[in-house]
Amino acid sequence: MGNVTSNGIGPDDSGAVQAVLSRHKHDASRLMQILREVQEGLTWLSPAVLTAIANGLKLPRARVEGVAGFYHFFHTESLGRYRVLWSDNITDRMAGNADLMARMCKKLWLKPGDVSEDGLVSVGTTSCTGMCDQGPALLVNYRPITRMTADRVDKIVDLIRKKVPLEEWPSEYFLVEDNIRRKDALLDNGLAPGDALRALKSPQEMVDTIKASGLRGRGGAGFSTGQKWEFCRAAVGTGANAAHYVVCNADEGEPGTFKDRVLLNSYADLVFEGMTVAGYVIGAKKGLVYLRGEYRFLLDKLNAVLEARRAAKLLGQSILGQTGFDFDIEIHLGAGAYVCGEETALLESLEGKRGVPRKRPPFPVSSGYLGQPTAVNNVETLASAALIAAKGAAWYKAIGTAKSSGTKILSISGDCQRPGIYEYPYGVTVAQVLADCGARDTQACQIAGASGLCVAPGEFGRKIAFEDIPTGGSFMVFDNSRDMFQVARNFVHFFVDESCGFCTPCRVGTTLLKNVMDKISDGHGGEYDINDAWRIIRTLKTASHCGLGQTAGNCVADTLQKFRPSYELRLNVRDFEPAFDLDSALSKMREVTGRDDPGAHFHIAHRKSKSGVGAKGGDAS
Amino acid sequence: MNASAPPPKRKLLVATTSLAGCFGCHMSFLDIDERILDLVELVDFDRSPITDIKHCSPNCDLGIIEGGVCNAENVHVLHEFRKNCKILIAMGACAINGGLPAQRNSLDIRDILAAVYAQPGRGVHIPNDPEIPLLLNEVHPLHEVVKIDYFLPGCPPSGDAIWKFLTDLLAGRTPTLGHGLIHYD
Amino acid sequence: MSNESFFLDEEEIPFAEGQTIIQAALSAGKYIPHLCYHPEFKPHGSCKLCTVRIDSRTITTEDGQTVKIPGRAAASCTTPAQAGQHVESETDELRDLRRTLVQMLLVEGNHYCPSCEKSGKCMLQGLAYDLGVMDPHFPQYFSKREVDASHADILLDFNRCILCELCVRASAEMDKKNVFSLSGRGNTKHLICNSESGMLGDTNLAATDKAANVCPVGVILHKRHGFEVPYGQRRFDKAPISDNAVQYAPVKEQV
Ligand SMILES: Cc1cc2nc3c(=O)[nH]c(=O)nc-3n(C[C@H](O)[C@H](O)[C@H](O)COP(=O)(O)O)c2cc1C
Numbered sequence A: 001m002g003n004v005t006s007n008g009i010g011p012d013d014s015g016a017v018q019a020v021l022s023r024h025k026h027d028a029s030r031l032m033q034i035l036r037e038v039q040e041g042l043t044w045l046s047p048a049v050l051t052a053i054a055n056g057l058k059l060p061r062a063r064v065e066g067v068a069g070f071y072h073f074f075h076t077e078s079l080g081r082y083r084v085l086w087s088d089n090i091t092d093r094m095a096g097n098a099d100l101m102a103r104m105c106k107k108l109w110l111k112p113g114d115v116s117e118d119g120l121v122s123v124g125t126t127s128c129t130g131m132c133d134q135g136p137a138l139l140v141n142y143r144p145i146t147r148m149t150a151d152r153v154d155k156i157v158d159l160i161r162k163k164v165p166l167e168e169w170p171s172e173y174f175l176v177e178d179n180i181r182r183k184d185a186l187l188d189n190g191l192a193p194g195d196a197l198r199a200l201k202s203p204q205e206m207v208d209t210i211k212a213s214g215l216r217g218r219g220g221a222g223f224s225t226g227q228k229w230e231f232c233r234a235a236v237g238t239g240a241n242a243a244h245y246v247v248c249n250a251d252e253g254e255p256g257t258f259k260d261r262v263l264l265n266s267y268a269d270l271v272f273e274g275m276t277v278a279g280y281v282i283g284a285k286k287g288l289v290y291l292r293g294e295y296r297f298l299l300d301k302l303n304a305v306l307e308a309r310r311a312a313k314l315l316g317q318s319i320l321g322q323t324g325f326d327f328d329i330e331i332h333l334g335a336g337a338y339v340c341g342e343e344t345a346l347l348e349s350l351e352g353k354r355g356v357p358r359k360r361p362p363f364p365v366s367s368g369y370l371g372q373p374t375a376v377n378n379v380e381t382l383a384s385a386a387l388i389a390a391k392g393a394a395w396y397k398a399i400g401t402a403k404s405s406g407t408k409i410l411s412i413s414g415d416c417q418r419p420g421i422y423e424y425p426y427g428v429t430v431a432q433v434l435a436d437c438g439a440r441d442t443q444a445c446q447i448a449g450a451s452g453l454c455v456a457p458g459e460f461g462r463k464i465a466f467e468d469i470p471t472g473g474s475f476m477v478f479d480n481s482r483d484m485f486q487v488a489r490n491f492v493h494f495f496v497d498e499s500c501g502f503c504t505p506c507r508v509g510t511t512l513l514k515n516v517m518d519k520i521s522d523g524h525g526g527e528y529d530i531n532d533a534w535r536i537i538r539t540l541k542t543a544s545h546c547g548l549g550q551t552a553g554n555c556v557a558d559t560l561q562k563f564r565p566s567y568e569l570r571l572n573v574r575d576f577e578p579a580f581d582l583d584s585a586l587s588k589m590r591e592v593t594g595r596d597d598p599g600a601h602f603h604i605a606h607r608k609s610k611s612g613v614g615a616k617g618g619d620a621s
Numbered sequence B: 001m002n003a004s005a006p007p008p009k010r011k012l013l014v015a016t017t018s019l020a021g022c023f024g025c026h027m028s029f030l031d032i033d034e035r036i037l038d039l040v041e042l043v044d045f046d047r048s049p050i051t052d053i054k055h056c057s058p059n060c061d062l063g064i065i066e067g068g069v070c071n072a073e074n075v076h077v078l079h080e081f082r083k084n085c086k087i088l089i090a091m092g093a094c095a096i097n098g099g100l101p102a103q104r105n106s107l108d109i110r111d112i113l114a115a116v117y118a119q120p121g122r123g124v125h126i127p128n129d130p131e132i133p134l135l136l137n138e139v140h141p142l143h144e145v146v147k148i149d150y151f152l153p154g155c156p157p158s159g160d161a162i163w164k165f166l167t168d169l170l171a172g173r174t175p176t177l178g179h180g181l182i183h184y185d
Numbered sequence C: 001m002s003n004e005s006f007f008l009d010e011e012e013i014p015f016a017e018g019q020t021i022i023q024a025a026l027s028a029g030k031y032i033p034h035l036c037y038h039p040e041f042k043p044h045g046s047c048k049l050c051t052v053r054i055d056s057r058t059i060t061t062e063d064g065q066t067v068k069i070p071g072r073a074a075a076s077c078t079t080p081a082q083a084g085q086h087v088e089s090e091t092d093e094l095r096d097l098r099r100t101l102v103q104m105l106l107v108e109g110n111h112y113c114p115s116c117e118k119s120g121k122c123m124l125q126g127l128a129y130d131l132g133v134m135d136p137h138f139p140q141y142f143s144k145r146e147v148d149a150s151h152a153d154i155l156l157d158f159n160r161c162i163l164c165e166l167c168v169r170a171s172a173e174m175d176k177k178n179v180f181s182l183s184g185r186g187n188t189k190h191l192i193c194n195s196e197s198g199m200l201g202d203t204n205l206a207a208t209d210k211a212a213n214v215c216p217v218g219v220i221l222h223k224r225h226g227f228e229v230p231y232g233q234r235r236f237d238k239a240p241i242s243d244n245a246v247q248y249a250p251v252k253e254q255v
């Protein structure tokens, strides 16, 4: 640890900063990676350190501070030697994370969000960490620990108190399992590294193959991959650094999704091979993987796979001995921002900026990374593209439905006996999926994550397919014991935490919607508030700049329509209730005057807050 | 009496009050000048600083309130108005967003009182007589405490704006203020 | 000017290649509400006040009813104009949307107009008047924000910031000083100054900089110059914001 004081920068730290800067050749577009590496060394980014980085990169200091201030995993104040972040997805909630976190805080004499007085530890929450099939989960210094129990909490508290370095903690804590339960064409591919590359035909023929296969994006939007590559291939780079780029979107932030984690953990060769195919097709020499900060633990392993591929001539100069077939891959890490899964925000982040979605046009295929033509694809899309390159379009097209060819990997979590990874040909019904994962008494599935669709039992005959229920892969199951209002409320809190704040409707609308949901949760909502919710949802949908805001109200809209009683049972019979708790609004005066007479209280209809300070999205159990 | 003539219109009963305001809106009310004579043809005043009636009669038609909500008494008065008035109007900037009194919201009320009641050498003595209504932690606009039906912005709204607003309302039209009449200051 | 055109609320609007919808509309004297758009800067697209609908269709169903299918909603300041497209702006739906957006901005910050030096010439206030916003509707945030008086000539009152980034853009693009930037995100997003202390006084901002004179609301204020124009004679006392829309037409070729 460096000897940084609140304002100064010690000589050790200065050296550490300079080392990182030179490793990155003082390249300002690598700011994200620089900030992360500096922070890993110094534990936090002090004002002086930010100044030093800005000077070293010849960037305005405020620009560097603005980037550091955007990402949850960068901190410009000291958050302790151990920073504990509990994953706060609804599935973690259902598995009891709130009690476990309270236990941890109590044992550490801490309030959530505060740093212990000795500067040792802080405990807080973070958005879904992609461990929903093995929650409750948390991150300690951005390394995941799964399957938390009261016993594990106690032991971790002990390790922290004794200041045991993370490397010496029991390794089983850090175990992350694949939990693959059903394999199909992709997960059971039988391919060896290089098979897809050896099957390559001319770039144009490959475009035609991918188009003929009917492959559509697996990241959510479902755009035709062949078409995307064709546009990108046709676009021309600009300026002295003209180039084409392939970007693999491994940000996987949608609550309830974890299939990209498994693909990268156990099928990395296939993913990298898909990127190489894409590079070959569009004429790119470089590919970048944008790996979410929560998956930092995969970094070394992935780099090792890349190294092995270079050694096997599957990456680097003259791939497979073919002159001119040059392609290499580099992994960039994100730092805790769901919005960076949106492809243009991702590009901004890759360039070392705040993860704010760009305006479109221009689209990334013509002006993407560093303003050059870029194909951004999801991890699963790229793996599927490699599969198609190896096995042919006709074979692939025969799988799935007429409009949705191939397979889809679902990340299943929540109330079922066998959560994990399930690969199905498109067209599988929700009912079939529920039966396979051992779900009982299911009252709802949230498909495609917090921004997705809430499906009620009457719709379980519907199919997973682009023409019916499209999904990036998140599939969360809720049985009859759950409260769907609290599920929606948890998602609304998620969007508040993850809005980038660029545009008015989302920056303000998500918070207003959260306030409405909290008010209803406290038992003080009326029809008036439901009307407000609809008005906010309409505004979000119509006016938001990107998909995050446009879909942020879906969970409330869906549950208001399909699970209305879960709201109505909480609504007050009165149409209107105050926006705040009248009686506790007198608290400070009671404190300073010492009064407690009847005049010092309201005995009329008033609002009493049950959720308390810092209470987050609801407990659905 | 001519059977076809419209029945004489019932006069509307109007109550007004000032909560955390400065009476500026009420002064502006009087700025409608001689039109107040037209107005009293149409309305009777109930509880109001103008009449000195202390409590609202049940079934008032209009309640017009200036000022935001800064203490417990304000809340009680506001509830009385809401209970007894068919239509409640928030008049002026303070009623609508807290106005100048709400600028204290950026400070902690305890710190403010400690500063105000500090006596050199004798410490801080904050009055705690049960007769004195307690202050709320923050000043709030009216619509955060009860449902408000119409808003008449301005600091204060001009006599013309008040006149236009009331004549619209009394004629059964949704009040609108065009350019020059709508003001936040 | 080319001879291509599109339709805005059924009125034909000519446009030049590369112009966005709002640029063409304002040049043609048709007002579309806006806050983060500025005639001298590249469009930004964050406030969303300029949202329009493009190419709504009316279809006849099998049972003979006509149904309007709303076109896509888009920010007119960042959407390129295209020949023949039909753009709607002055509809009940969009007016209501804009009122809601203004109300969101009014509750997010602390806007006490009677004590604001910008009152009467403030774009947010002027637009609110024009849209007939009578109240902020939503509960106030009452967020605690700072005032920075460290600079000799300029005062910053962050209570009123609407995060339009005009000062950020002006300082970066015109003044080449990068005095302002943004930090935080979501509801913690806020403006910061380019100095280690965070204070404006420690930056190289000059009162004559574009960044010191571009704020559409009452954040970036010149010290010793307040309330100079009497009530009744200020900009939006005299004419509504929507008057004479060509005053907002782009002043130079936009990139
Ligand atoms: C808020 C938001 C978050 C997103 N997150 C992801 C993500 O984590 N992974 C992903 O592949 N696509 C994500 N997307 C979709 C991407 O913008 C983009 O469509 C996708 O990466 C394209 O790849 P594909 O065509 O292979 O699906 C997200 C979109 C939005 C609006």
Ligand code: SF4
Residues within 6 Å of the ligand: A339, A356, A357, A498, A499, A500, A501, A502, A503, A504, A506, A507, A544, A545, A546, A547, A548, A549, A550
């Ligand atoms: S919709 Fe939300 S996340 Fe997207 S740009 Fe707007 S504020 Fe950012």
Ligand code: SF4
Residues within 6 Å of the ligand: B184, C110, C111, C112, C113, C114, C116, C117, C118, C119, C120, C122, C123, C124, C125, C160, C217, C218, C219
């Ligand atoms: S910035 Fe505009 S809206 Fe805000 S207080 Fe000042 S005049 Fe009013």
Ligand code: SF4
Residues within 6 Å of the ligand: C160, C161, C162, C163, C164, C165, C166, C167, C168, C191, C214, C215, C216, C217, C219, C220
């Ligand atoms: S200070 Fe003014 S110009 Fe700058 S972002 Fe805020 S409102 Fe816009």
Ligand code: FES
Residues within 6 Å of the ligand: C033, C034, C035, C036, C037, C044, C045, C046, C047, C048, C049, C050, C051, C075, C076, C077, C078
């Ligand atoms: S003016 Fe278009 S988004 Fe602000």
